[in-house]
Amino acid sequence: MTGRAAARIAVVTGGTSGIGLATARHLLERGYRVAVFGQSPTNVDGAARELSTLFDFERVFVRCVDLIDPKQVFAFFREVEEHWGRAEILVCNAGISPKGRDGATPFQQMTLDEWNAVLSVNLTGAMLCCQAALPGMVAQGFGRVVFVGSIAGRALPKIAGAAYVTSKAALAGLARSLVVRYAAHGITINLVAPGRIATALAGPRDSAVNRAAVARIPAGRMGEPEEVAAVIGFLASDEAAYVNGATLDVNGGEYAPL
Incomplete structure (x- = not known):
């Protein structure tokens, strides 16, 4: 990686846990300056401590932001610009997938509040971040946007609820409109679609749901957040300049649209 590429500024939404935190670590390991935000104060504090301890604290920027509040989103990007400069890489990773004791809410029982909440975070939040980041990318003549979708938005869903599936599938439409x-x-605007990944969102590895998932995944295991982060890191790189409008599946072969 060249010195210019290493100095690039990346924003990772939902970057304080799971795939987002793994992505922040991956980019920091490669010399990027990385700004992340999350909504949970506990996760934000933990990520700030971890990243600042592992890496040069001057390359780490962590804040607590409510993704469904446009004022907070745009204020975050302005703060990043004042601190370092315009963001050149945007990883839209933040997402929620409400579940109860018996799994996702059945369609007929899903409330409008739940539907709106999921789409507000998973889809509208990504749109707001793009509105905040893309003008700066245009001004610099360089940019990388990576949406973190899901196998649930690509194949018949086995676990996720209707709102989550819809929100993740809709990211592909947003990506296509931005490519044009x-x-x-x-x-470049691309999408990564993880399968069953070992994060807090997926629950304990030995849960009945995860054991069933492993049984149907050709790789015979769940994926690791770092494996998704590596794919995101490639799409964020200078080397991926001719990859645009693509969806990269990271699912151990569970869904293989060859």
């Missing part, structure tokens, strides 16, 4: 608008400015 921004490709000529040196900006």
Whole structure:
């Protein structure tokens, strides 16, 4: 990686846990300056301590932001610009997937509040971050946007609820619309679709749901957050300049659209 590429500024939403935190670590290991935000004060504090301890604290920027509040989102990006400069890489990873004791809410029992909450975070939140980041990318003639979707938005869902599935599938439509608008400015828009990944969102590895998942995954195991982060890191790199409008599946072969 060249010195210029290493100095690039990346924003990772939902970057205080799971795939987001693994992505922040991955980018920091490669010399990027990385700004992350989350909504849980506990996760934000923990991520700030971990990342600042492992890496040069001057390359780490962590804040608590409510993704469904446009004022907070735009204020975060302004703060990053004042601190370092315009964000050149945006990883839209933040997402929620409400579940109860028996799993996802059945469609007929799902409330409008739950539907709106999931789409507000998973889809509208990504749109707001793009609105905040893309003008700066255009001005610099360089940009990388990576949406973190899901196998649930690509194949018949086995676990996720309707709102989550819809929100993740809709990210592909958002990506296509942005490719048309921004490709000529040196900006790529791609999507990573993880399968069953060992994060807090997936629950204990030995749960009945995860044992059933492992039984149907050709790789015979759940994925690790670092494996998804590595794919995101490639799409964020200078080397991925000609990969645009793509979906990369990271699911151990559970869904293979060859």
